[in-house]
Amino acid sequence: MNKLILGRYFPGESWMHHLDPRSKLLAAAYFILVIFLANNWQTYLLLWVFTIFVLYSSNVSFSVYLRGVRPLLWLILFTVFLQVLFTGGGVIYLEWGPITISEFGLLNGAYIFCRFVMIILISTAVTLTTKPIDLTDGINALLRPLRKLKVPVDELSLMLSISLRFVPNLLDETQKVMDAQRARGTEFGAGSLLQQMKTLVPIFLPLFASSLNRAEDMANVMEVRGYQSGEKRSTFRQLSWGIRDTASLLIMLLLTISMIWLRTETTGY
Amino acid sequence: MGKPILEVEELTFKYDKRLEEETLSAVSFTVNKGEWLAIIGDNGSGKSTLAKLLVGLLEPQKGRICIAGTELTDDSKWEVRRHIGLVFQNPDNQFIGTTVQDDVAFGLENVNMSYEEMVPRVNEALRMVEMSAFCEHDPSRLSGGQKQRVAIAGILALKPSIIVLDESLVMLDPKSRRELLSTLNQLKHKESLTIISITHDMNEAAVSDRIMMMKSGRVLKSGPPAQIFIEEQQLEPPFVERLKRELENKGKEVPKAYTTEEEMVKWLCKSCLMV
Amino acid sequence: MAMQILFDGVTADYQLGPIRSPRVLKSINLEVKPGSFTAIIGHTGSGKSSLLKAMNGLLIPSEGYVEVGNTIIKSSNNKRALKTVRKQVGMVFQFPESQLFGETVEQDICFGPLNFGVPLSQAKEIAKEVVQQVGLDPTILSKSPFSLSGGQKRRVAIAGILAMNPKVLVLDEPGAGLDPVGKKEILNLISSWHHERGLTTLLVTHDMDDVATYAENVIVMENGRIVMHDDKRSVFSNEQQLINWHVDVPDARRFQLKIEQEMGIKFGQVCLTTEELTEALIEVGLV
Numbered sequence: 001m002n003k004l005i006l007g008r009y010f011p012g013e014s015w016m017h018h019l020d021p022r023s024k025l026l027a028a029a030y031f032i033l034v035i036f037l038a039n040n041w042q043t044y045l046l047l048w049v050f051t052i053f054v055l056y057s058s059n060v061s062f063s064v065y066l067r068g069v070r071p072l073l074w075l076i077l078f079t080v081f082l083q084v085l086f087t088g089g090g091v092i093y094l095e096w097g098p099i100t101i102s103e104f105g106l107l108n109g110a111y112i113f114c115r116f117v118m119i120i121l122i123s124t125a126v127t128l129t130t131k132p133i134d135l136t137d138g139i140n141a142l143l144r145p146l147r148k149l150k151v152p153v154d155e156l157s158l159m160l161s162i163s164l165r166f167v168p169n170l171l172d173e174t175q176k177v178m179d180a181q182r183a184r185g186t187e188f189g190a191g192s193l194l195q196q197m198k199t200l201v202p203i204f205l206p207l208f209a210s211s212l213n214r215a216e217d218m219a220n221v222m223e224v225r226g227y228q229s230g231e232k233r234s235t236f237r238q239l240s241w242g243i244r245d246t247a248s249l250l251i252m253l254l255l256t257i258s259m260i261w262l263r264t265e266t267t268g269y
Numbered sequence: 270m271g272k273p274i275l276e277v278e279e280l281t282f283k284y285d286k287r288l289e290e291e292t293l294s295a296v297s298f299t300v301n302k303g304e305w306l307a308i309i310g311d312n313g314s315g316k317s318t319l320a321k322l323l324v325g326l327l328e329p330q331k332g333r334i335c336i337a338g339t340e341l342t343d344d345s346k347w348e349v350r351r352h353i354g355l356v357f358q359n360p361d362n363q364f365i366g367t368t369v370q371d372d373v374a375f376g377l378e379n380v381n382m383s384y385e386e387m388v389p390r391v392n393e394a395l396r397m398v399e400m401s402a403f404c405e406h407d408p409s410r411l412s413g414g415q416k417q418r419v420a421i422a423g424i425l426a427l428k429p430s431i432i433v434l435d436e437s438l439v440m441l442d443p444k445s446r447r448e449l450l451s452t453l454n455q456l457k458h459k460e461s462l463t464i465i466s467i468t469h470d471m472n473e474a475a476v477s478d479r480i481m482m483m484k485s486g487r488v489l490k491s492g493p494p495a496q497i498f499i500e501e502q503q504l505e506p507p508f509v510e511r512l513k514r515e516l517e518n519k520g521k522e523v524p525k526a527y528t529t530e531e532e533m534v535k536w537l538c539k540s541c542l543m544v
Numbered sequence: 545m546a547m548q549i550l551f552d553g554v555t556a557d558y559q560l561g562p563i564r565s566p567r568v569l570k571s572i573n574l575e576v577k578p579g580s581f582t583a584i585i586g587h588t589g590s591g592k593s594s595l596l597k598a599m600n601g602l603l604i605p606s607e608g609y610v611e612v613g614n615t616i617i618k619s620s621n622n623k624r625a626l627k628t629v630r631k632q633v634g635m636v637f638q639f640p641e642s643q644l645f646g647e648t649v650e651q652d653i654c655f656g657p658l659n660f661g662v663p664l665s666q667a668k669e670i671a672k673e674v675v676q677q678v679g680l681d682p683t684i685l686s687k688s689p690f691s692l693s694g695g696q697k698r699r700v701a702i703a704g705i706l707a708m709n710p711k712v713l714v715l716d717e718p719g720a721g722l723d724p725v726g727k728k729e730i731l732n733l734i735s736s737w738h739h740e741r742g743l744t745t746l747l748v749t750h751d752m753d754d755v756a757t758y759a760e761n762v763i764v765m766e767n768g769r770i771v772m773h774d775d776k777r778s779v780f781s782n783e784q785q786l787i788n789w790h791v792d793v794p795d796a797r798r799f800q801l802k803i804e805q806e807m808g809i810k811f812g813q814v815c816l817t818t819e820e821l822t823e824a825l826i827e828v829g830l831v
Contacts, residue, residue, distance in 0.1 A: 169361065180637045440721050443751060444792055515821075
């Protein structure tokens with residue numbers, strides 16, 4: 001679990017770090033759409049150049065990104081494999097029952113692989129350069145129009161940010177309880193599956209009890225400090241949209257235009 | 270000392286209506302503006318229940334609470350909470366914000382204060398508890414003492430008249446405890462803040478203006494620390510009183526009145542010079 | 545038989561995923577004499593808890609080794625060595641009541657002994673015995689630990705460790721958060737257990753009066769290193785150094801220093817408790 005890079009924040013001072021979370025989220029979502037414009041090697045090449053440019057400007061080392069892709073690699077390869085095996089067309093290299101390995105199949109597999117990896121890399125770049133709290137702020141701001149539809153956006157984002165706050169606490173506590181039970185002779189990850197399941201009870205019960213306690217304390221704290229759900233609240237955290245945010249969205253627009261141009265130039269549609 | 274800022278009359282409370290036993294029975298007391306009241310008592314004396322009643326987290330079966338002239342009711346409690354804040358025991362469970370300054374601002378956001386007004390309030394509150402340097406920090410990475418300072422700042426930002434500490438210093442090490450007590454003492458004098466500290470630490474009780482002793486839901490007695498520590502021999506008093514009792518046991522003369530550490534040093538040195 | 549604990553050039557850090565914490569223990573050399581009662585002091589984050597964990601194989605040295613009795617803990621360790629060490633070293637964590645999980649108090653106390661291969665009937669006998677020794681009524685055994693008061697929970701948690709019949713007892717602030725009476729009772733209990741069973745005991749605490757009352761020796765930690773390890777009187781005679789390490793002195797010693805400064809004299813000995821200070825005051829003729 002600790003190996004997961006996606007969702008982690010790496011503090012830094014890069015250009016990416018200073019972007020407004022809203023523009024980062026918008027750009028990332030937009031990029032995923034743009035990816036579907038790609039249909040030949042020229043367009044994929046352009047996307048790769050863009051992706052590498054983004055990773056480079058985040059000022060986080062490439063090895064961190066590679067570690068981010070690694071846990072998902074098997075899932076990606078599995079999908080690619082299916083694509084390769086079940087897509088026909090072009091020169092056929094091998095045929096065995098319903099399974100064919102063809103030129104188009106291989107090409108499609110390669111494209112799918114690129115799409116997956118690029119999407120992961122770009123989303124990793126966003127989370128690595130944005131504090132979790134800024135992400136929730138960004139999501140909150142982008143979802144604000146939904147308030148008109150009676151969606152409790154503010155409550156949801158407060159819930160999300162409090163939960164995020166407690167992730168490290170919960171991890172610490174898990175570690176502590178596990179240590180305490182280890183000191184009393186528990187061996188984790190040893191024995192049969194049933195035995196392993198049994199060792200989890202002494203961890204989950206104390207964690208459950210302390211989480212309940214904490215939830216009660218938190219509810220009291222929030223009430224005493226004047227929190228009433230549904231009441232109008234102001235916000236201390238301010239997001240500021242700067243020139244670089246506009247610039248980054250313009251870059252996205254430029255990318256789209258280049259993509260469409262490359263598509264029509266090379267394939268005619 | 271000024272006029273009462275908190276009046277509690279005949280407060281009676283039990284958690285379970287079916288039970289005979291009352292957690293609090295007919296508790297009455299007043300606290301003046303700028304006074305520091307320490308409430309002491311064993312576990313189960315009802316002192317933490319009292320804290321919850323004071324901020325309206327529980328509703329009494331009988332009796333009334335008046336804070337800054339307003340009676341605490343279900344309708345008035347949101348208004349009253351701007352005048353009284355509660356610092357809880359466990360420093361880990363009272364943070365909502367992701368950074369120190371966000372957390373301090375939480376109470377201000379709840380009263381829908383504008384951003385321009387909030388910023389100076391937050392800075393001022395952090396300055397009062399000497400935590401300005403930590404405004405961007407993650408509260409969960411602070412030490413216990415620092416966490417409680419932030420929690421206090423969160424309350425001070427609302428400019429309340431009363432701050433209630435419900436065993437808030439218990440989980441801290443003695444040094445942070447002493448430092449926090451001296452900060453609270455400054456706040457009391459500079460901002461004429463009223464402090465109610467619920468505690469079983471006699472060093473904390475010793476710095477108060479008045480100690481109220483509770484036992485099984487009733488107020489046993491109340492008076493200045495000097496009087497309480499002299500009269501109540503079963504209490505574990507601050508160090509100097511312990512030393513005096515020990516000297517007395519050895520048949521030595523000691524000052525009859527309650528003495529602070531400095532006074533005791535002076536007394537010892539003087540008695541020597543007279544010889 | 546009491547056990548010796550030895551650290552030889554121990555360096556250790558925690559590793560959590562890609563984040564490697566700075567070294568929490570730095571080239572520690574330490575010899576804890578069998579049967580001694582040692583207090584570990586130092587300000588928050590100085591490595592006190594890590595030192596305890598290293599004695600129990602919960603923190604494995606990246607360099608050097610820890611020797612408990614005849615068992616060695618080092619980076620290339622097998623599970624059996626760890627289990628042996630954990631059987632011999634009973635560790636009481638901070639706020640141990642938050643780790644209770646059993647349906648009944650008895651089940652919780654039996655957990656440790658059962659893990660170390662004690663048969664159930666015998667484990668139950670032990671539970672009955674230790675629960676009384678921590679000052680609780682045996683009828684509590686059938687109750688749920690979650691229904692108890694804070695102080696009772698703490699006792700049950702400590703009983704769960706004592707039930708393992710450890711040779712070494714390491715405790716991380718066992719009195720924290722308790723009222724003065726409850727705290728004194730717990731520490732007295734540990735102290736008498738230490739003497740009766742001839743244990744080697746290590747106690748992390750912030751309360752210097754506890755050090756003065758219960759410990760023989762003191763380890764002072766600062767920034768992951770042991771900066772002093774001596775008998776308590778020598779440690780507390782060195783007040784100038786202690787200030788640099790953000791460590792307090794016991795009340796009696798603090799008061800003694802005030803008088804010495806005011807009078808411009810020095811007492812014959814370093815006073816650590818109220819009783820000692822009283823004696824000294826009489827001896828010097830101040831009262």
